[in-house]
Amino acid sequence: xxxxxxxxxxxxxxxxxxxxxxxxxxxxxxxxxxxxxxxxxxxxxxxxxxxxxxxxxxxxxxxxxxxxxxxxxxxxxxxxxxxxxxxxxxxxxxxxxxxxxxxxxxxxxxxxxxxxxxxxxxxxxxxxxxxxxxxxxxxxxxxxxxxxxxxxxxxxxxxxxxxxxxxxxxxxxxxxxxxxxxxxxxxxxxxxxxxxxxxxxxxxxxxxxxxxxxxxxxxxxxxxxxxxxxxxxxxxxxxxxxxxxxxxxxxxxxxxxxxxxxxxxxxxxxxxxxxxxxxxxxxxxxxxxxxxxxxxxxxxxxxxxxxxxxxxxxxxxxxxxxxxxxxxxxxxxxxxxxxxxxxxxxxxxxxxxxxxxxxxxxxxxxxxxxxxxxxxxxxxxxxxxxxxxxxxxxxxxxxxxxxxxxxxxxxxxxxxxxxxxxxxxxxxxxxxxxxxxxxxxxxxxxxxxxxxxxxxxxxxxxxxxxxxxxxxxxxxxxxxxxxxxxxxxxxxxxxxxxxxxxxxxxxxxxxxxxxxxxxxxxxxxxxxxxxxxxxxxxxxxxxxxxxxxxxxxxxxxxxxxxxxxxxxxxxxxxxxxxxxxxxxxxxxxxxxxxxxxxxxxxxxxxxxxxxxxxxxxxxxxxxxxxxxx
Numbered sequence: 001x002x003x004x005x006x007x008x009x010x011x012x013x014x015x016x017x018x019x020x021x022x023x024x025x026x027x028x029x030x031x032x033x034x035x036x037x038x039x040x041x042x043x044x045x046x047x048x049x050x051x052x053x054x055x056x057x058x059x060x061x062x063x064x065x066x067x068x069x070x071x072x073x074x075x076x077x078x079x080x081x082x083x084x085x086x087x088x089x090x091x092x093x094x095x096x097x098x099x100x101x102x103x104x105x106x107x108x109x110x111x112x113x114x115x116x117x118x119x120x121x122x123x124x125x126x127x128x129x130x131x132x133x134x135x136x137x138x139x140x141x142x143x144x145x146x147x148x149x150x151x152x153x154x155x156x157x158x159x160x161x162x163x164x165x166x167x168x169x170x171x172x173x174x175x176x177x178x179x180x181x182x183x184x185x186x187x188x189x190x191x192x193x194x195x196x197x198x199x200x201x202x203x204x205x206x207x208x209x210x211x212x213x214x215x216x217x218x219x220x221x222x223x224x225x226x227x228x229x230x231x232x233x234x235x236x237x238x239x240x241x242x243x244x245x246x247x248x249x250x251x252x253x254x255x256x257x258x259x260x261x262x263x264x265x266x267x268x269x270x271x272x273x274x275x276x277x278x279x280x281x282x283x284x285x286x287x288x289x290x291x292x293x294x295x296x297x298x299x300x301x302x303x304x305x306x307x308x309x310x311x312x313x314x315x316x317x318x319x320x321x322x323x324x325x326x327x328x329x330x331x332x333x334x335x336x337x338x339x340x341x342x343x344x345x346x347x348x349x350x351x352x353x354x355x356x357x358x359x360x361x362x363x364x365x366x367x368x369x370x371x372x373x374x375x376x377x378x379x380x381x382x383x384x385x386x387x388x389x390x391x392x393x394x395x396x397x398x399x400x401x402x403x404x405x406x407x408x409x410x411x412x413x414x415x416x417x418x419x420x421x422x423x424x425x426x427x428x429x430x431x432x433x434x435x436x437x438x439x440x441x442x443x444x445x446x447x448x449x450x451x452x453x454x455x456x457x458x459x460x461x462x463x464x465x466x467x468x469x470x471x472x473x474x475x476x477x478x479x480x481x482x483x484x485x486x487x488x489x490x491x492x493x494x495x496x497x498x499x500x501x502x503x504x505x506x507x508x509x510x511x512x513x514x515x516x517x518x519x520x521x522x523x524x525x526x527x528x529x530x531x532x533x534x535x536x537x538x539x540x541x542x543x544x545x546x547x548x549x550x551x552x553x554x555x556x557x558x559x560x561x562x563x564x565x566x567x568x569x570x571x572x573x574x575x576x577x578x579x580x581x582x583x584x585x586x587x588x589x590x591x592x593x594x595x596x597x598x599x600x601x602x603x604x605x606x607x608x609x610x611x612x613x614x615x616x617x618x619x620x621x622x623x624x625x626x627x628x629x
Contacts, residue, residue, distance in 0.1 A: 006050045007075035015039030023082035025073040030063040109164045123150035124402040129412040158215040165216050169223035175243040176219045182251040183208035203256045210313040212306050218254045277319045281394040289323035289390015290383050317417045321400035326389025326430030328406040331382035332358030333431040335367040337438035344445040362405030381437035389430025396422025483625035484523045485618040486550050487597050489515040502598050509610035510600035520581045521620045522574045535564030547603045554594040563587035577621050
């Protein structure tokens with residue numbers, strides 16, 4: 001995969017750099033806020049190699065890539081002003097309702113630290129397991145050092161959130177870090193739980209280590225304060241007085257008002273969630289386990305991540321996270337069942353690694369978009385397994401004592417709270433339900449199934465139609481094969497075709513023609529392997545095993561056969577120069593499509609050479625390609 005090319009193609013597909021207001025990424029998606037959604041060519045972006053799908057949710061244009069998204073994001077930063085921790089990020093335009101804007105804000109703040117956060121949580125989980133098993137004693141210096149490495153990100157979480165929140169709210173990052181640093185300053189932490197006063201104003205001191213909401217609100221207010229100060233302060237003192245006043249005002253203001261208010265609300269939220277799990281744990285677990293992956297699909301899970309982090313900060317564990325383990329592994333089990341039972345090699349190529357990624361790392365989006373959602377039933381079966389497993393897990397009182405991606409490797413985080421045995425039973429039940437239902441009742445698919453409505457259907461069928469015998473013939477037959485021009489018109493290089501699949505040569509070498517007549521002829525003698533019902537594409541095989549695709553027009557499959565009259569059928573023997581189809585070029589152009597005819601040798605890689613014999617005007621039937629077997 002050429003990640004630089006992919007980043008450039010995505011940038012072009014969404015309407016260019018000027019159409020992007022903000023850019024960030026999460027575990028599997030590029031998350032873009034576009035100024036004008038109408039300028040994005042979603043169909044083109046979805047076709048790019050390396051792109052799984054495109055989602056529009058939470059006011060964001062989300063390009064789902066999978067585990068390689070950090071690399072693509074880094075390459076994006078090399079060719080645009082976006083990408084990387086230091087890239088300038090503009091304030092995103094308000095789009096959608098309040099809930100959408102909230103999800104967009106949380107996503108932008110947490111996305112840059114999501115992987116380090118998950119890694120630190122996993123580190124803490126394994127360290128806790130080592131302590132529980134007696135491998136390391138808490139007073140041992142080795143344990144102390146490792147615990148500092150694992151816990152530092154969580155302890156000083158306000159500092160990290162200060163950076164990302166400052167970028168989001170267009171505040172000074174270092175001033176924001178100074179404010180966050182004051183909240184976790186040792187002398188302030190030592191006052192936790194006591195009554196203090198500031199300039200005679202009494203207030204209760206809270207513990208802000210590992211907190212989430214206070215610093216986000218504080219930096220949001222800081223942004224407004226700084227913009228006001230920059231406007232009213234004289235230029236001679238503006239540069240140093242703005243951060244000075246921001247720190248002098250925001251630290252006391254946060255400790256007196258913002259902090260206590262948000263901590264109170266956060267504690268109330270955690271208590272409410274805990275009460276829900278105490279009152280009807282099976283119901284709460286079923287809802288979380290059943291609908292978590294639905295939340296992920298629409299990007300709504302970002303609204304719950306701060307709640308889970310707040311739970312861990314206030315109570316030491318999160319009951320909301322436990323049902324997520326069966327939810328994630330159930331979808332992964334459904335992917336595995338598809339990988340085993342599907343007859344489509346293309347689907348299996350996606351399903352196997354996606355299932356592995358889901359089980360091991362808790363990253364399910366590649367499999368959700370590439371396997372379960374397109375087939376529907378596996379996704380539904382995964383929801384059923386997650387709901388039942390989530391109910392069982394919640395009834396056992398399970399919870400996570402660290403923020404981890406729900407996965408097999410994250411199991412230690414769930415080992416110390418509640419019944420670990422019940423957690424394993426519920427998770428196993430979810431896996432079994434999703435796997436067995438998908439295995440026995442899921443779609444089997446036919447070999448190399450391709451959507452007949454896809455513009456690439458003819459290409460896929462010609463490529464899939466090769467047999468070992470014809471491959472051997474193409475590899476072993478001596479001599480040359482001359483391929484004739486299929487139409488009368490102007491021959492041009494494939495690089496000039498306004499379709500990246502053909503222009504890149506990914507489907508093979510060949511030529512394209514700008515037709516001047518309404519007839520298309522066979523370029524070789526052989527057998528018709530593919531004759532699309534829409535009449536726009538034909539696949540031919542010579543006796544020596546050469547495979548030639550004649551594709552009439554760009555995206556003309558969407559015309560559903562209007563303007564095309566096929567003269568041959570599949571399995572028919574044709575001679576070079578025989579009529580393949582009659583077309584109505586005027587009708588194609590009136591429909592808004594390009595009538596360029598593309599001719600490619602789809603098994604080019606199995607041949608010694610495919611040499612175009614010139615460009616410019618050609619009559620149909622004259623030599624166009626010289627193939628050396």
